[in-house]
Amino acid sequence: MPRRPPRRRLFAAFALLLVAGGAAGAACWWPSRTPQLHRPAGWPAPVYDIQRNPPTAAGFALGRKLFYDPRLSQDGSIACASCHQQFAAFAHFDHRVSHGLHGANGTRNAPGLFNLAWQPDFMWDGAVAHLELQPLAPLTNPVEMGETLPAVLARLRADPDYPRLFARAFGPGGDEGPIDSQRFLRALTQFLVTMISDDSRYDRYRAGRATFSDAETRGLAAFRTHCSACHVEPLFTDYRYRRNGLRGDDAGRAAISGNAADRGRFRVPSLRNVALTAPYMHDGRFDTLEQVLAHYRSGVPDALRDEPLLREATSVGAAEAEDIIAFLQTLTDERFVHDRRFSEAASR
Amino acid sequence: MTAALRRRRVRAVAIAATGAASLLLAACHGGDASGLPLRVEISHRVGTQPLQLGETEYTLDDGDALRIDRLRYYLSNFRLRRHDRSWSAAARSDSDARGYVLVDEAQPASRSFEVAGFAPGEYEGVEFLIGVDAARNSAGAQTGALDPALGMFWTWNSGYIFLKLEGRSPQATTPGQRVSWHVGGSPNARTVYLPLPRPLRLAPDIVSTVHLHADVAAALLAGEPLRVAGHEALMDPAGGAAIADRYATAFRVDHVHHEPRR
Numbered sequence: 157m158p159r160r161p162p163r164r165r166l167f168a169a170f171a172l173l174l175v176a177g178g179a180a181g182a183a184c185w186w187p188s189r190t191p192q193l194h195r196p197a198g199w200p201a202p203v204y205d206i207q208r209n210p211p212t213a214a215g216f217a218l219g220r221k222l223f224y225d226p227r228l229s230q231d232g233s234i235a236c237a238s239c240h241q242q243f244a245a246f247a248h249f250d251h252r253v254s255h256g257l258h259g260a261n262g263t264r265n266a267p268g269l270f271n272l273a274w275q276p277d278f279m280w281d282g283a284v285a286h287l288e289l290q291p292l293a294p295l296t297n298p299v300e301m302g303e304t305l306p307a308v309l310a311r312l313r314a315d316p317d318y319p320r321l322f323a324r325a326f327g328p329g330g331d332e333g334p335i336d337s338q339r340f341l342r343a344l345t346q347f348l349v350t351m352i353s354d355d356s357r358y359d360r361y362r363a364g365r366a367t368f369s370d371a372e373t374r375g376l377a378a379f380r381t382h383c384s385a386c387h388v389e390p391l392f393t394d395y396r397y398r399r400n401g402l403r404g405d406d407a408g409r410a411a412i413s414g415n416a417a418d419r420g421r422f423r424v425p426s427l428r429n430v431a432l433t434a435p436y437m438h439d440g441r442f443d444t445l446e447q448v449l450a451h452y453r454s455g456v457p458d459a460l461r462d463e464p465l466l467r468e469a470t471s472v473g474a475a476e477a478e479d480i481i482a483f484l485q486t487l488t489d490e491r492f493v494h495d496r497r498f499s500e501a502a503s504r
Numbered sequence: 505m506t507a508a509l510r511r512r513r514v515r516a517v518a519i520a521a522t523g524a525a526s527l528l529l530a531a532c533h534g535g536d537a538s539g540l541p542l543r544v545e546i547s548h549r550v551g552t553q554p555l556q557l558g559e560t561e562y563t564l565d566d567g568d569a570l571r572i573d574r575l576r577y578y579l580s581n582f583r584l585r586r587h588d589r590s591w592s593a594a595a596r597s598d599s600d601a602r603g604y605v606l607v608d609e610a611q612p613a614s615r616s617f618e619v620a621g622f623a624p625g626e627y628e629g630v631e632f633l634i635g636v637d638a639a640r641n642s643a644g645a646q647t648g649a650l651d652p653a654l655g656m657f658w659t660w661n662s663g664y665i666f667l668k669l670e671g672r673s674p675q676a677t678t679p680g681q682r683v684s685w686h687v688g689g690s691p692n693a694r695t696v697y698l699p700l701p702r703p704l705r706l707a708p709d710i711v712s713t714v715h716l717h718a719d720v721a722a723a724l725l726a727g728e729p730l731r732v733a734g735h736e737a738l739m740d741p742a743g744g745a746a747i748a749d750r751y752a753t754a755f756r757v758d759h760v761h762h763e764p765r766r
Contacts, residue, residue: 284662288644292659341645414742
């Protein structure tokens with residue numbers, strides 16, 4: 157091979173450097189097409205071990221397609237997204253409880269989906285202890301998607317597209333081919349685990365990039381006095397199971413723990429995006445944040461004995477309640493609910 | 505870059521890649537890949553008779569009668585005990601389900617299996633867990649014997665069903681006189697230790713087998729008998745505790761045998 161003159165080689169090296177640098181710069185400058193699990197400043201470490209299932213472009217896109225695909229349900233009518241709508245921060249807008257197959261109603265309100273990598277267990281009663289296993293609960297519940305895991309896998313294997321998409325995400329696979337239950341659940345997890353809501357006005361205010369009105373500032377202070385013992389910043393929940401004075405027949409946490417003392421306890425939900433996730437509480441009984449605040453101000457005398465932290469909530473004044481509601485609006489993350497990477501349009 | 509330097513770099517990359525690949529392989533293997541396998545064979549019985557699924561109606565000593573349609577359960581965490589009371593444990597891996605066995609009376613092959621990874625030597629007892637240990641019971645989506653698609657997984661109270669015993673009984677007041685006993689929940693996994701009737705030897709040139717008998721009647725009659733009436737459907741961790749306390753008594757070692765490995 158003839159040796160190239162040194163100057164040409166220098167030029168080639170320089171050009172290469174430019175291209176590489178440009179690519180690296182672009183990667184930093186543009187939001188990645190595939191969201192990754194990042195740890196926002198000041199947040200604790202996620203509990204989901206991302207090393208076992210690192211999101212890839214193909215795996216994330218497959219998880220998104222599955223999330224929006226009603227063929228996962230027994231009669232092809234209900235997708236995950238049917239009850240988890242992006243504009244409602246993946247809660248079910250305007251539904252106290254959701255309707256599944258054949259119009260059957262559930263008994264609990266569909267929660268918003270975000271920051272799931274930080275959540276140690278799932279459902280209002282903590283029935284599911286691992287994010288990868290969570291999709292099995294609605295998938296197999298007869299009043300939700302009413303399907304079995306083997307039937308879903310058989311349907312995906314017979315589909316013209318899915319085998320190729322699974323192979324692209326996870327490789328050709330063994331005797332069973334590219335589709336198995338672990339890959340199915342891990343693809344869904346790659347989509348779910350990267351749904352991070354960390355760019356509300358509250359977050360930007362904390363970072364010095366936004367200002368609060370007087371009411372919002374007073375609301376944050378009142379929130380920290382009366383609410384944040386359970387709705388702990390920055391995730392706005394302590395992920396514990398607590399009683400909040402609501403009367404009803406639902407056994408709550410006791411159905412899972414088998415401990416009678418857990419009767420009527422439910423998981424403390426995050427308040428991020430709370431202005432978008434009405435109706436409220438485990439059974440969706442309140443339509444507005446005003447009703448929720450009114451409940452805490454006056455409706456919890458029975459629960460105080462078991463849940464002394466509620467005493468702070470009962471001492472919220474009328475003006476403070478208005479300020480707290482003004483503050484709660486700042487927890488809405490417009491970028492998250494409009495992020496096209498999580499949208500149904502992107503899933504097609 | 506000189507050709508020599510380039511060659512050296514290529515070599516360095518190749519060495520690094522080989523190293524990474526072998527590390528990865530080692531990580532995938534886990535446990536003691538060089539260990540020896542133990543053969544386990546299981547016969548299910550009802551009292552003195554072999555268990556037959558379906559139409560055979562067994563009358564238990566407490567007067568209850570039972571037809572058994574399905575018997576499936578997990579065994580895991582096998583260990584062998586030496587005469588000096590030290591242990592050799594079966595190989596395990598975080599990346600697959602080796603060491604976890606789903607026994608299904610309807611699948612004869614599942615009642616005769618190998619558990620790998622034991623040290624050579626002589627042993628006086630065998631221990632195993634009926635069920636799945638707490639760590640693996642909530643460890644995310646898994647494969648092989650622990651694939652949740654096998655129907656041994658609770659989705660509403662997440663975790664493995666350790667044992668499914670389903671059948672029919674004239675004493676049952678349910679539609680179709682159905683009896684469904686599903687046991688799960690980490691506290692209901694039971695460790696069983698069984699002394700061996702004669703020493704078990706593990707060596708590369710022999711196939712060593714422990715033959716277990718599991719007696720459904722013994723399990724149901726242990727302690728205060730579990731009556732069918734009022735217990736037709738036990739399908740949550742609290743209800744399953746009654747079964748779990750009893751199924752640990754169902755197993756005994758019938759015999760061990762050694763054959764030359766061919």
